Amino acid sequence: MVLKKCIVFLFLFCSIKLMSQSKIMGEYFFRRQEMAAGFSFSADGKFNFYYSYGAVDRNATGTFLVEGDTIKIKSDKEPGKDFTIINQSRQPKGYTLIFDDPNKYLLKNILCILFINGLQKKIYSDSNGEVNIDIPHCDSIYVQHPLFPDIVTLIKDEKNDNNFFHLKLNPSLTQISFKGINLKIEDDKTISCLPNYFMEIDNIKFIKE
DSSP states (O other), X not given: OXXXXXXXXXXXXXXXXXXXXXXXXXXXXXXXXXXXXXXXXXXXXXXXXXXXXXTEEEEEEEEEEEETTXXXXXXXXXXTOSEEEEEEEOOSSSEEEEEEXXXXXXXXXXXXXXXXXXEEEEEEOOTTSEEEEOOSOOSEEEEEOSSSOOSOEXXXXXXXXXOEEEEEEOGGGGBOOOTXXXXXXXXXXEEEXXXXXXXXXXXXXXXXX
């Protein structure tokens, strides 16, 4: 009897989940001046996303789960992996980061976040993709691309004594991880999200079409 009740409960639970999933199936769009973005939700719990702002185009694919009025999305992209260390070493003094990519335009103004004794310092790469910092020590270094902002990539932690880093930009830059970003169901035709690391604007609403 207990087993039968459990099976019935599980069936009802799964049915409710499927109904919630199917409720938001379809395509939703956001448009504002030069910015455009859109979600496509399918019955099998998968989503596609595109984003365009000026000359920057980005995308994401993954799965989603509806819980109440919240859509929790999980992108296929692994966050914090937008840069790869080609080589690293210890130099006499200071810190040097050199970024490398076939498209030289992408090398300027890359954000480097240094933590020094608990304090945060921001420095940007020059037009050649280089950063030189004349300091004796820093605890950790994170980097983020200004055109393709996402979860920052850790380059150096407290256990790493190297101060020279040669980095390459990964193809994952154009994708979005959606880590820490949930969507809210406003009504049958509208979903929204808060300002975030790649859409730093208010009143973000995607309308079903």
